[in-house]
Amino acid sequence: MEYYTQLEKLIIPEYGRNIQMMIEYIVNLPDREKRNRMAHALVNIMAQLHPEMREVGDVKRKLWDHLYIMSDFKLDVDSPFPAPSPQTLLDKPQQLSYPYKDIKFRHYGKNLELLIEKAILMEDGPAKNAFIKVIANHMKKSYLTWNRDSVSDEVIGQHLNFLSEGKLTLSEDIRLNNTLDILARAKKKKFIEKTKETSNSRSHRNWPRKK
Numbered sequence: 001m002e003y004y005t006q007l008e009k010l011i012i013p014e015y016g017r018n019i020q021m022m023i024e025y026i027v028n029l030p031d032r033e034k035r036n037r038m039a040h041a042l043v044n045i046m047a048q049l050h051p052e053m054r055e056v057g058d059v060k061r062k063l064w065d066h067l068y069i070m071s072d073f074k075l076d077v078d079s080p081f082p083a084p085s086p087q088t089l090l091d092k093p094q095q096l097s098y099p100y101k102d103i104k105f106r107h108y109g110k111n112l113e114l115l116i117e118k119a120i121l122m123e124d125g126p127a128k129n130a131f132i133k134v135i136a137n138h139m140k141k142s143y144l145t146w147n148r149d150s151v152s153d154e155v156i157g158q159h160l161n162f163l164s165e166g167k168l169t170l171s172e173d174i175r176l177n178n179t180l181d182i183l184a185r186a187k188k189k190k191f192i193e194k195t196k197e198t199s200n201s202r203s204h205r206n207w208p209r210k211k
Contacts, residue, residue, distance in 0.1 A: 011069060011070045011072070012066055012069065012070055014050070015046060015049060015050075015066070015070065016049075019042070019045070019046060019049070019070070020070055022038075022042055023042065023067065023070050023071050023075070024071075025038075026038045026039055026042065026071075026075065026077075027071050027074050027075050027076075032076070032077070032078075035075075035076070035077050036077050036078050039067065039075065039077040039079070042067065043060070043063045043064060043067060046063050046066065046067070047059070047060075047063055060080070060081070061081045064079050064080070064081050065081075065084045068083050068084055069084070069089070073086050104162070104163060105159065105163070107142055107143060107145070107146035107147065108139055108142050108143075108159075108163070109142065112135065112138060112139065112142070112163075113163060115135050115138075116135060116160070116163050116164050116168060118131075119131050119132055119135060119164070119168055120164055120167045120168060129171070129174075132160070132168055132170065132174075133170075133174055133176070135160065135168075136153075136156050136157070136160055136170050136174070136176055137176050137177050139156050139159060139160065140153070140156050140176050140177060140179075140182065141177070141182050141186075143155075143156070144179065144182050144183060144186070145186065150179050151179065153170070153174075153175065153176045156170065156176060157169070157170035
């Protein structure tokens with residue numbers, strides 16, 4: 001019997017063990033011409049395994065980079081692209097800046113402020129009122145997500161008025177989603193996600209393999 005726990009760890013698990021084994025085979029081929037042929041064929045197979053990568057710009061280069069990485073940079077072939085340096089795996093990605101200082105309420109986020117700006121520019125009427133209600137419900141959901149406390153529609157209306165600099169008002173006759181319903185949906189969503197994680201974990205347990 002052979003167990004997955006006894007096998008060497010995959011460098012890029014998304015391609016699977018068979019691809020990893022094929023790469024190791026190609027690396028050890030003494031004939032350079034044969035290595036070249038098989039490396040190009042393997043890149044095409046890798047592309048077929050992940051068709052979604054076709055939407056990624058410069059996909060061929062990315063596949064070749066993965067090929068070199070999975071060979072532990074030992075692959076010696078005539079690639080259409082220069083081989084990446086092992087240092088690329090050690091380099092940390094550049095940290096993205098986030099405009100914290102410009103956000104008035106962090107639990108609502110910057111995107112909500114952009115929605116408010118869009119609502120301000122709309123003409124008065126049913127469409128604008130419906131959009132304001134959608135924004136207010138999203139604010140209430142975001143508030144409860146981060147604060148886990150009850151919040152009244154009046155408070156949400158005050159925040160909306162503040163964020164819009166007095167240009168948007170939540171009508172008194174508008175009733176937002178019930179707090180208990182929002183919390184219940186959030187709890188149900190969290191339970192479903194946890195169940196999926198548990199299910200995926202069970203499906204990836206280490207089962208014995210036949211030689």
